[in-house]
Structures are given as structure tokens and as C-alpha cells.
Amino acid sequence: MNRLLAFVLVIAGAALGAGAYHAQINALNRPHAAAQVAVGWAYLVAGLVAWDRRPANRMGRLMVLTGLALLARQLRYGDNAFLFTVCFILGDVGYALVGHSALAYPSGRVKDRAERALVIAGYMTVLAFPLLAALFYGGTSPLLYFGRLSRNSLINVTDDGHAVELLQKTEEVVFFGILASLFILLVVRRFWLATPRMRRILAPLALAAVAFGLRAITECVFTFVDRPFAADYLFWWQFVAVFALPIALVAGLLRARLARAGVGELVVELEHAQPRELRGALARTLGDPALEVVFWLPERETYADAGGNPVDLADDGARAVTYLDHEGEPLAAIVHDPSLLEEPKLVRAAGAAARLALENAQLQAETSAQLAEVKESRVRIVAAADRERKRIERDLHDGAQQRLAALALQLRIAQRRLDSQHADPAVEALLESAVLELQAANEELRELVRGVYPAILCEEGLAAALESLALRNPFPIELDVLEGRLPPRVEATAYFVTSEGLANVTKHAQASKASVCIARLNGLLAVEISDDGVGGAERLENSGLSGLADRVEALGGTLQVESPAGHGTRLVAEIPCES
């Protein structure tokens, strides 16, 4: 902002303020006169600050104009007929400017069609009615707000007190009544439709604007109704509301500057921060609690959240996205409140300040994505192994087992045919032993197939499969297994853990009995195999269970062994199992 212009405006404001104060003390008491000047100066100073700090924004100029108009308005109370005439006709423009600047926040332009219509209607009202009143005011009848003061209108045509009263009261109704009500509605509507971050910025302004509007409506009411309490009280209400408006406006406009000072703190804060603290720090600095940070994954050519999950950055209008690059490569994107688009420099500054932390977080997101990929592939490997086991089981059943059964039948037929022909006993014995051999071979094959993948597990489920397993166990087993079907890979894992666990008990524990308990617990399938044996089992990593531990962990579960010497062994697997 031009220093000379600022100097001229300050001098003009000071002169207008002094003149206004002097003019008013005829009509108003001194504190009221001083307060009116203070309001004008508040707008002027706030406007100059805003103009200086954000020269491109029209809000500053609009507020300076408002301040000057509010000061000039009060000159109408002076003795000078020319000043009275001019300032009486143009004076209320100051109040229209107050409404205009509130609706023009934060860009300085009134963009909404309804708001623009209201502003235009406001200007027309405050220009037309005083102009007409000045034509009819001849100095004999009292003017509204002038008490008993009599003034001289230079453009008086005819002295008609009724017409003046009618015009002034109509202006009160239209401007302070109807237009102020609409003003409140539009302010509330704008607040209602605002995004969460914008609401926080708008809140002080909306409060002051509504107070200002309500004050105007009471003024309209008291034009027709006797004031039930001291007018002094109403005056100070008006003073606070009108005084608060420029402060709220300039505070909102300078938020970005304050926030940019916060960027410095961000640098310090992020120096020792963990990547997961990054989002919170940026959200605080940019004043948007819902802010999200997503990271570019170069390998996948997509943005992902901190956990590595791909994110779709569809621009839906509800949230805005600022993309951050580093040396020409995409680094991250900040998903934020659209109101921050008004302050792109702030977002970029915060992004630049957080660059190192962002790079760390990007690496972490990338690692998380890779880890997720590895986890998924582990699950797929388990599933593929299960499929392969099932296929082997089915092939053996359909092929070798069927052939062995057919062979057994044929040997039996040969035996029977020999019976009827009084055969050689040596041949008969040979045939009998061949049948027994065959049955033994078949039994061994069945045992192998059970170890590969028991058919009963996929046909009837875990409980039936474990019952079948318990039947073959050399010592008694107490089974408490939940009924019903589970996802195949969970069933298979629980089955293999149990069968391997029981095999270990048989081999090492010298147990007289064992129990198996399988139950669903908080989204987990808990498998517990305990025995009354000697305990002191080796650590999991060294036992035959380590392969099973890998399998359980692939499904996101855990496998643990508790085996205090002399107190039996307890094997517990917990497998995630969505219900």
C-alpha cells in the first residue's frame, strides 16, 4: 500500500473523527459521540491493516470506505447547512457499507446472487429516502434522531413535516426491519452451508453480524413502540456489535498470516515427530481438524494413506486437494477443507515445512503397502497349498484308492473261484495273504491322505474332522469344538494345528489324556490343546510346530506354547475369524 495514501487516509480519518465529535456533542452526550467516532476509526484502522497486509484483497479498501462513511455520517449533526444536507442524504450509506463488508467477507466481493441483491437494495434505500426527506424538510418539524435540533436543508422544496416523518419511518421499516432481517437470514445461511473449517473462521463475524442485524430490527420496532428501557442500553449494544464487526473481519483476514507464523512452529514440531504425528501437526497448523495426508507410491503410481491403502482422490467438492511435489516428483497430497483454497500459499508453505517428515511418512506408507502386499501373498500361498493338498487327496481317492479296492475285489473273486474247484491250499494261502497285504497298503494310503487333507474336513467341517481324528488317537481326548462351518482356510489351519499338536503329545508328552477346546472369541478362533504330560516342551521355533506357526501368522494369528516342566503342555492358537 502506498505510504502517502495511507498517510492521507489517516489524516482524513483523524480530521473527520474530530469534526464528527465536535458536530455530535450538540445532539448526543459525550460518551455516545466518542463511541461513534471510535466505531468509524475501528473500521478505518482495520481496513488500513487489511489493505496493507493483503493488498490484493478488496476487503481492506471496502472497510476503509466504511470507516470514512461512518465518520462522515455524524457530521450531519453540525450547524453547517451544507454539511447537514450532504451528510444527511449520504450518511446512512455507512450502515449499508457495514452490511456490504460483512457479506463481502472474505474475498471482498459479494458473489452470491441473493446477497448482492440485498446489498443493492440496501444502497438504494439509504440513498432514496433521505434524499426525498431532505426535499420536504423545512426545519419546523423534528427529524428522527435529531431530538429538538433544527437544521437547514439546502434542497428543501416545501416544508411538509408529515411527509418527512412518513419517509423516515418507511426507511426505518425497509432498512432496519426488512433488509436487516434478510441480512441475518443470509449470514445464518452462509454459516450453515460453510465447511467445518470455514465455520470456525466465520463464527465471530456471524455473531457480530447477527447482533448488528438484531440491533437494527429493535431500532425499527422502537420507531413505532415506546422504548421500554433506557435508550442508552440499546446504544451500547449497537456500539459493541458495530465495533466487533471490523475486528472480526480483520482477524479473519489475517488468520492466514497468523497461520503462516504457525508454519515456523510446524518446522520445529516436526523435527522429532513420528510420521504418524504428521497429520495432526498439519491439521493444527492449517486449522482443519478433518485434514488428511496421502502419499504418492511411485511403484504403484497411486496415492495411499499412511497404512499403504490406495486412496481415490476424486474431487467431489466437499474436500479440496493440494498436491505437493519434490524435485518434479509427486510426493504427497493434502486433502483439506475447500476454504483453504483461498490460502494456497499457506498450504504450500506448510507442505514445504513438512517435506522431510512427508518423505519419511511416504517411505513408511510405501513400506506399509509392501507389507500389506506380502501379507496378502502369504495368505494366498496358504490357500494355494490347501488347494494343492485337496487336489492330491482327490486324485489319490479317485485313482489309487479306487484301483486298490477293485484289485481287492478281484482277488476275492479269484479266492471264491478256487474254492469251488478244490484248489491248491498253497495258492489259497497266497491269495489270502495278498488280500491282507492289499488291505494294509490301502490303510497306509488312507493314513497318508488324511495327513495331506482329510476329506471329512471340507465335507463336514472341523468338529466332525476332529471327532474322526480323536477316534484314531492312542489315548482319550476330550473334545469341545464349536459346531458350524468356518472359512476353509481357518478350518484347515485349526485342524492342522490340532492334529500336529496331538501328534506332539503322543510323541513327547507321555500324557494319559488330552483335551482340545475350540471356540470363537472376539472375532478370533481360539484353539487350545492341553495335556497332563511331562511338559518342558521345546520352544516353538525348534519344534515341528514352527511351520504351523508360519501358517497361523500368515492368517494374522498367533501360536504359543506353554510347557512348564512337570505341568503338562498347552498349545494355543488364535486365528482371526470374521463372523
Place this chain on the structure above:
Amino acid sequence: MKKLSGLSRTQPARAFRVHLVVKVLRLCDILWMAVTVVIVDDHPSFRSSARTLLELEGFEIVGEAEDGASALEVAAALEPELVLLDVALPDTNGFEVAARLAGGPSKVILTSSREQRDLGRRVRSSGALGFVSKDRLTGQALTALLEKVP
């Protein structure tokens, strides 16, 4: 006209003779204690081996079926004393067929290349009389199961 009346006289007579032959055969069956059997399996080689073995052991194989639907038809038409029923069938499984046959005139013995304990609870819950695995199938095994029933 004469010819027609002659025909109408001879047809019931022929039907009666067929009926008589069936009755006599049934009587012989009962006297010889030959158990009538229907074999249900989708492998023709198993059906023929089982037929040969069981016939050698004094059973009378009255019919065969290759799937669940035809097994039900054949059993309803022939009313055998025993249905030897494979668990793995192309259109359904032996447990379902056994459940449909339960309560009828025929007893059901299930068979499979697996063992009973590999098949779980369904063997018992299907209503079948018993189970014999294919590599242990003999007439004696079937008779033992049939005689077990009160």
C-alpha cells in the same frame, strides 16, 4: 371276431403264467435264502466285480444303477432286500439316497473306498444299516451287517 375273442382269452392266461413263474422264483429265493441286491455305483467295473463276487457268495443281483436318481427308480421297481450304495455318486451322494430309501422295503449298506471314520457322522445319520469299505467288501461282511439287525 373269433380270432379276437381267442386272443382275449389267451392274454390273461399268459400274464397269469408269468405271474406264477415270478411267484415260484420268489418262493425258490426264499427257500434258497438268496438275498436280492441292487448295486449302485458310477464305476461299471466296480459294479461288475461286485456282482461276480456276491453272486459267487450266493446273493442274487437283481439290478444295478449308476447314479442316485436311477437308484431310487430301480429300488422302487424291484424292491430288493438290500441296496449296496456307493457314497460318491455323480448326481448326489449316497447319504441322501440312503435317507430317501430309509423306511422302505430295502435295507441300505453304504460303501466307499474310504473308511467309515473318514466319512464322519453322516453314515449313521443317513439311516443306512451299515458301512463296508470297498476293499473289505465280501458276502460275509454284508451278511454280518444284515444279521446284526434285530
